[in-house]
Amino acid sequence: MSPPLTKVPPAVLDAAINWSLKITFNTPDAQTYQAFEQWLSADELHRSAWQRIQSLNSQFAGLPAKAALATLNKLPEARVQRRQLLKLIVLATSVGAVSWTTERHAPWQRLVADYSTRTGEHRRWTLPDGSVLDLNTDSAASLDFEGERRVTLLRGELALATGRNSTLALRVQTPECEVGAVDAHFEARLMQDLTCLTVSQGSITVTANAGFAPLRIEAGEQWLISKSQAKRMPVPGAEHGAWRDGMLIARSLPLSQVLGELGRYRVGYLGWDAQIAALPVSGNFSTVRPEQSVALIAQVYGLHVRQLTRYWLRVGAA
Template identity: 25%
Template sequence: MTEEAMDWFIRLQEMPDDGRTADVFKGWLAIDPRHGEAFERIEGLMAMPALREASRRDAARLAATRPPRAGQGWMKHAASIAAVFILVLGYVQYPALLLRWQADHLTQAGKQKIVTLPDGSEMLLNTASAVALDFADGKRHVRLLAGEAFFDVRPDPAHPFAVTAQFSETTVKGTAFAVRSEDNEDVILLERGRVAVSRLTAPMDEVALEPGQAVAADAASISKPGAFDPQSALAWREGRIVFQEESFARALGELDRYYDGTVLIASRRLETLNVSGSYRIDDPATAILTVAAAVGASETRLPGGLIILY
């Protein structure tokens, strides 16, 4: 989301008087209130005195690499902008760099990875996911840093297997289950066996799951167990994603997790529509355009993997 906001900041700087760009930008803001928050963060970052001073110094250094010529005063301005964006890019990419430093295994957008863990258990990492492992001294612990993973755990009653995410810890002895960490909650889905799920900040707040049940945990609470459809919820293990009367905006959000680019919905009309179907995730761009065609959306594809739907 920060990268999208950065992209919009650059586009608006380049085309401040372009009416169509302004209209599409307003549509992007309307999609999700977090878009406006991310854009405000970028604006605030660009206004930081320390950043401006650093960019001024880098601009002077860049401009000094070649002698000035008549009519090229704009180069100083361009160099200043370039220096600012280099610094901002570092700020934007810092979370990803930190994730790489922490993770033992990770996947890029649109990729999956099968990992045999030190105890013989098997883990399947979904798109844009990362984990850190701790199997020292008899421990069996996985920390889900981002994204989603499915675990087929080798039974070992003497050494419980635990997965922690943002808000939750799932403890098992031998079972198969999935954990997904999103912006505001963790979701745990049990395929077989038994697990106990607790909140990290309140370990006594624990829920036991039976096969076919799921639970969600956030910073404040943990939900009651509820049934889920494994054929839909876990279809990603077979390279598919299934929607059953899902809102167009949410469906696009799910597909966007597998797409190494950015998708913008520039029409509120589309957000009110629902979609159903099964789509391959090994070609997310085609899946996105297929879902868009199903609701009669038009598309504009721009360099850098940007898809605008309206």
């Protein structure tokens, strides 16, 4: 574990912050990267300072400036020099906001979307053809029903129950593939360079943007689709899709996976200590009130929740 920044010499801390600003705010060339690698490997303190700053970035990414400041002021980092603390706030808000807005909250996706949800929100719509569209937390989709029936999943997760009044397939486009369905119930979730497809009724056809021949997925199957291959996953349990009822149902899932899922339904940082990440967790948890679900898990499994602000939670051993 990297030491708190209060244990890092000011000159090293300054250098680490400046490197983070250079690499994040600019487009570094090969020479800059080479210089950074040389600095990083020159001293273990350099690496520790860099790792700690990157950890802070991930914990406070995208929080409002006041919230980030309030949280940082409760950490040991608040005792560093004022000038350095201000730079940390820049990294936690401005730099973090870059990744937050482009990866998690992307306003441009909502601007071009016909349907969207905020973090923690689930909504349902009936489409012009009678199909029923559900969007999970922080999701966005656009619609094109002129000449064809097409839904483009821009981010997040959807569930579709296709209308039965047309023999024309409803198409769902994702970055990795195109799905065709005539009379089916299925879900599509965007993950890191993957689309996860799960069929609960009927069947769908999948055409990859590149890499493999068209694929037919039947009811009860789940597949991970990349741009180059398709991989069948174990049969999903009956608890799959519980998000449409505002629930997360876990059956002996690692704590890290359960908390990672609950983290999708709240704004801010939700972390956990490495030594408890593999703890098997079972239960039915509300995604409408994720903080209460985290508190319930901590109570049942004898864990401790550290809360600095309403945006920052971390679960550890009691």
